């Protein structure tokens with residue numbers, strides 16, 4: 566009998582290769598560092614690869630290691646930097662599967678960079694807000710026309726890409742046009758609510774509330790359900806899957822735990838590693854991945870602090886949520902909400918957008934008549950089991966919401 570190989574688990578390393586950027590988008594959380602030309606060296610990248618490869622080679626289960634190249638603008642360095650480092654990855658990682666994707670503002674695109682996007686990277690994310698005029702260059706000029714022209718070049722060259730649209734008060738009123746734009750192109754996209762800025766009041770004038778964000782997401786759900794195009798729209802289509810799981814008896818449950826599996830690590834330009842939720846907070850740095858083996862970073866006291874914070878966020882929001890188990894709680898585990906209008910327990914903002922979105926999707930799916938009552942008993946039993954194995958602090962907090 567042939568044994569089916571286990572599906573590899575994935576881990577992402579978000580690489581801040583350099584903060585240097587040719588744009589000055591108003592909301593950028595890297596704003597104070599966008600003029601800094603410091604770039605990771607090949608020696609530093611090699612040390613990082615060695616530490617990552619050693620760790621995942623020592624595990625019993627196969628792992629896909631995904632590098633997400635971020636900046637600043639990661640396409641400003643000479644493309645040769647990437648060809649060289651991809652070759653080093655092949656040498657250092659050996660049989661471990663490695664993928665590289667890049668998130669670019671797509672304002673600089675010559676033939677060499679086009680070839681790099683087509684043949685070097687496994688995926689390309691293009692930042693594009695479509696409305697609002699917040700993505701400007703040093704002189705304050707909107708970069709959008711140039712990005713749209715370069716999107717045409719990507720399409721003509723057959724480069725597959727997705728869009729990343731930051732949702733702010735400046736473009737939330739145009740959500741239908743944003744959906745139609747991507748639908749017309751047949752391009753999947755991520756709708757990313759505005760997140761904390763680099764300094765207080767950075768977002769004054771275009772800050773978005775949880776209520777406005779939820780309305781925009783619900784509109785996207787309705788448009789997606791009516792559309793003939795099967796676009797993937799993060800986070801909406803993931804949540805549709807969660808609600809189908811919730812409404813379908815006997816579907817397996819899943820509960821997110823970073824303690825069980827680290828899904829994403831942010832690596833800052835000088836090598837400091839963090840969970841996404843606490844990126845750049847020195848009190849939560851796991852340590853330096855250029856100089857320290859990954860196993861030691863994962864065993865650090867600061868990582869333990871970060872894990873506890875992730876578990877407390879989930880305990881405060883998820884353990885009393887009817888969708889927990891169908892929704893894994895990943896969003897609460899990995900992201901710190903900053904909406905001023907979200908309810909809170911102590912310092913922790915409770916889940917409003919995700920849960921509201923799941924409720925809206927449930928309502929829409931029930932209207933189809935395809936779904937009856939959810940398999941409540943299974944979920945309740947699993948949640949109860951989980952609570953009895955958790956730390957008492959978490960249990961106490963879970964009942965505070």
Ligand code: SF4
Nearest residue numbers: 882883886892916920
């Ligand atoms: S509280 Fe939010 S993140 Fe947690 S399970 Fe419910 S919907 Fe998902």
